[in-house]
Amino acid sequence: MREAIADRELIVLDxxxxxxxxxxxxxxxxxxxxxxxxxxxxxFLNSLSLPRAASGDSAVHWAASxxxxxxxxxxxxxxxxxDTAGSSSTELxxxxxxxxxxxxxxxxIEELVERYNLTGVVLFxxxxxxxxxxxxxxxxxxxxxxxxxxxxxxxxQARRPKVREGLSTxxxxxxxxxxxxxxxxxxxKLLLMLRGSQPPGNANTELLARWKQVASTGVPxxxxxxxxxxxxxxxxxxxxFDYIDYVVQLAGRKSCATVKFVESADxxxxxxxxxxxxxxxxxxxxxxxxxxxxxxxxxxxAGPLRVGESDITNHDSNAVPADRVxxxxxx
Amino acid sequence: xxxxLHSSKPLEERAGYFPVSGVxxxxxxxxxxxxxxxxxxxxxxASERHNSYLPWxxxxxxxAGEQIEVLRYDYRGIGESTGDFEQMTFAxxxxxxxxxxxWLEARSPHVPLLLHGLxxxxxxxxxxxxxGVGDGLLLWSPPQNANQALRATxxxxxxxxxxxxxxxxxxxxxxxxxxxxxxxxxxxDGYCWSLDLWRDSFHVTMPQSLASEEGAALAYKRPVRIxxxxxxxxxxxxxxxxxxDDLKDFNWLFEPNCSWVTGRFAKSASPSGMGIAYx
Numbered sequence: 001m002r003e004a005i006a007d008r009e010l011i012v013l014d015x016x017x018x019x020x021x022x023x024x025x026x027x028x029x030x031x032x033x034x035x036x037x038x039x040x041x042x043x044f045l046n047s048l049s050l051p052r053a054a055s056g057d058s059a060v061h062w063a064a065s066x067x068x069x070x071x072x073x074x075x076x077x078x079x080x081x082x083d084t085a086g087s088s089s090t091e092l093x094x095x096x097x098x099x100x101x102x103x104x105x106x107x108x109i110e111e112l113v114e115r116y117n118l119t120g121v122v123l124f125x126x127x128x129x130x131x132x133x134x135x136x137x138x139x140x141x142x143x144x145x146x147x148x149x150x151x152x153x154x155x156x157q158a159r160r161p162k163v164r165e166g167l168s169t170x171x172x173x174x175x176x177x178x179x180x181x182x183x184x185x186x187x188x189k190l191l192l193m194l195r196g197s198q199p200p201g202n203a204n205t206e207l208l209a210r211w212k213q214v215a216s217t218g219v220p221x222x223x224x225x226x227x228x229x230x231x232x233x234x235x236x237x238x239x240x241f242d243y244i245d246y247v248v249q250l251a252g253r254k255s256c257a258t259v260k261f262v263e264s265a266d267x268x269x270x271x272x273x274x275x276x277x278x279x280x281x282x283x284x285x286x287x288x289x290x291x292x293x294x295x296x297x298x299x300x301x302a303g304p305l306r307v308g309e310s311d312i313t314n315h316d317s318n319a320v321p322a323d324r325v326x327x328x329x330x331x
Numbered sequence: 332x333x334x335x336l337h338s339s340k341p342l343e344e345r346a347g348y349f350p351v352s353g354v355x356x357x358x359x360x361x362x363x364x365x366x367x368x369x370x371x372x373x374x375x376x377a378s379e380r381h382n383s384y385l386p387w388x389x390x391x392x393x394x395a396g397e398q399i400e401v402l403r404y405d406y407r408g409i410g411e412s413t414g415d416f417e418q419m420t421f422a423x424x425x426x427x428x429x430x431x432x433x434w435l436e437a438r439s440p441h442v443p444l445l446l447h448g449l450x451x452x453x454x455x456x457x458x459x460x461x462x463g464v465g466d467g468l469l470l471w472s473p474p475q476n477a478n479q480a481l482r483a484t485x486x487x488x489x490x491x492x493x494x495x496x497x498x499x500x501x502x503x504x505x506x507x508x509x510x511x512x513x514x515x516x517x518x519x520d521g522y523c524w525s526l527d528l529w530r531d532s533f534h535v536t537m538p539q540s541l542a543s544e545e546g547a548a549l550a551y552k553r554p555v556r557i558x559x560x561x562x563x564x565x566x567x568x569x570x571x572x573x574x575x576d577d578l579k580d581f582n583w584l585f586e587p588n589c590s591w592v593t594g595r596f597a598k599s600a601s602p603s604g605m606g607i608a609y610x
Contacts, residue, residue: 001345001347001360002355005413048574049384050384055381082388083344083359088578090575092574092578093574093575270521271518271521272518
C-alpha cells in the first residue's frame with residue numbers, strides 16, 4: 001500500500017492530539033518543503049456526516065482542479081466523521097450549528113500552514129460544512145478566505161415532526177395540496193412583511209455574529225447558491241426569509257463577498273453541470289483574489305467582485321434542478 | 332461491550348493506495364494483534380457509499396476491537412479511489428475483490444479470510460466466494476443480480492428527488508429507467524450510469540448456491556451467513572437521514588454478526604496455533 005500517488009497523498013493532522021485523516025492534492029510545481037514560494041492552500045471541511053469525498057465525489061474533483069490551478073488543496077475528515085475516529089452522536093447537527101468543530105478546524109488550519117509553509121488557508125464548506133467554516137474563520141488568524149456552498153444561517157431540525165412531513169408529502173403529491181402549499185407560502189409572506197427585515201426566531205444568532213466578524217474585515221468570500229425548494233431563481237421560496245441578502249447587508253461596506261447563483265445545480269452541487277459551474281467560479285475567484293505568479297490561469301475579466309453582486313452566470317443548462325434530501329432543507 | 336459509537340480509543344488504522352490496472356484503490360486496514368480472522372469488507376456501491384459510510388467504518392472498528400483484522404476499500408472510480416467511474420465495469424469491480432482478497436490472505440496465509448459484502452458488495456463478494464476465494468462469507472442484503480442493486484440505489488435516489496418536487500416535476504423510477512434504456516445517461520447522485528452499465532447489470536448474478544444458507548452449506552462446505560437487513564438498519568438499507576440515522580447505535584446489528592464470525596473462526600488449540608476449527 002502506498003500513502004502517496006502522483007497528484008495526492010494521505011496525511012494525518014495531529015494538531016490537538018486528535019488524529020485527523022485527510023487527502024492532500026498537490027500542485028504539479030509544488031513540493032512540501034520551504035524552498036518554494038509560499039502560497040495559500042484550500043481546506044475542505046465535511047458537510048454534516050458525509051465523508052471527505054462529499055456527494056458524488058465532488059470534493060475530490062474540486063480539490064484536484066484547485067491543485068491543478070497551483071493551490072494545494074486538503075480534504076480532511078473532522079473528528080467522528082469519515083475515516084477520523086472520535087465521538088459522534090445523532091446530535092451532530094446541533095453540535096455543528098453551535099460551532100462544535102471550531103477547535104478541530106482551526107487546529108487543522110494552523111498545522112497545514114506550518115507544515116506546508118502556506119501564506120494562509122481558504123476554507124471550503126458546503127451546507128453544514130460552511131457553518132463550520134465560518135466559525136473557524138472567526139477563530140483563526142490564518143484563514144485568508146472562504147468558499148461557501150449553500151450556507152444556512154438558521155437552526156434546522158435534524159428530523160422534522162411526522163405531521164409536518166406528512167403535510168409536505170401531501171402538498172407535493174396532490175393538486176389540492178399544492179394549492180394549499182401556495183396559500184401557506186403567501187400567509188408566511190404576510191408574516192414576513194409584518195416582521196420587517198429582522199431574521200426569524202430560529203436564526204442562528206451566534207453564527208450571524210461570527211459571519212459579521214469575518215466578512216466585515218474584507219476577507220474574500222465566495223458564496224455559491226443553488227436553487228432552493230419552490231424558489232424563484234436566486235430568491236428564496238415565497239414567505240421564506242432571504243438570509244443571503246441579509247448577510248450581505250450585515251457584512252458591511254468593507255466586505256469582499258461575492259454571491260453567485262448556480263442555476264444548474266442542486267443542493268449537493270454534485271450533478272455534472274452544477275459541479276462544473278462551481279469549479280469555474282472557484283478557479284476565477286482564486287485567480288482574482290490569490291493570484292499566483294507561476295500560474296497563468298487568470299481568466300480575462302475576472303476581477304474582484306463586491307458585496308451585493310449576485311449575477312446569474314450559468315444560463316446554459318436545461319437540467320431540471322434536483323434537490324437532495326438534507327436535514328437542512330425545509331427551512 | 333463498549334460502543335464504538337462513543338469510543339475515543341485509538342485503533343491502528345492504516346490508509347493507503349493499492350495499485351490495480353492503472354488506477355489506485357483507496358484502502359484502510361484496521362489492524363488487530365494476533366487476529367482470529369481477517370475480513371475483507373466489500374462495501375456499498377457509488378452513492379450508497381456516502382450514505383452508509385459511518386456505520387460501515389464503525390463496523391470495521393467493531394470487528395478490529397474483537398481481534399479481527401479488517402480491510403475496507405473504495406471501488407475503482409468511487410470515493411477516494413482513482414479512475415473514471417464511467418469507464419468502469421462490473422468486471423473491474425469484481426477484480427478489485429479478487430486482488431484485495433489475495434493481498435489480505437498473503438499477509439498471513441494461516442489466518443482464515445472472510446468476505447463480507449453489503450448490497451452490490453454482497454453480490455461481488457458472493458461471486459468471488461463461488462470462485463473459491465475466502466474461508467467464509469457474510470452477506471448483508473444480497474441482491475439476486477447487479478440490476479436489482481442498481482434499482483435499489485435508483486429507488487433511493489428517486490425517493491429523495493421526489494421529496495423536493497411538486498406536481499408534474501415529479502418523475503418516477505420507471506421514467507428514469509425508460510430514459511436509460513433509450514440510451515440516455517442517467518446521473519444518480521453525481522454518478523453517470525451508462526446504458527452499458529445498465530445492460531451488463533442483468534448478467535452479473537448471484538450464484539444459485541448462495542440463494543440460501545442451507546444451499547450454500549451443501550455446496551461450499553464453508554461457513555456462509557445471509558442476513559436481510561430491515562429498515563431499522565438504514566442507511567445501510569434504503570432510507571435514513573444523512574447526519575442522523577448514520578450516527579445511530581448499530582451494536583444490535585454488529586454484535587450478533589461479529590459473534591458469528593468469531594464463533595466460526597475460533598482458532599483451534601493446535602500447538603502451532605495455525606489450525607482452524609469451524610464451529
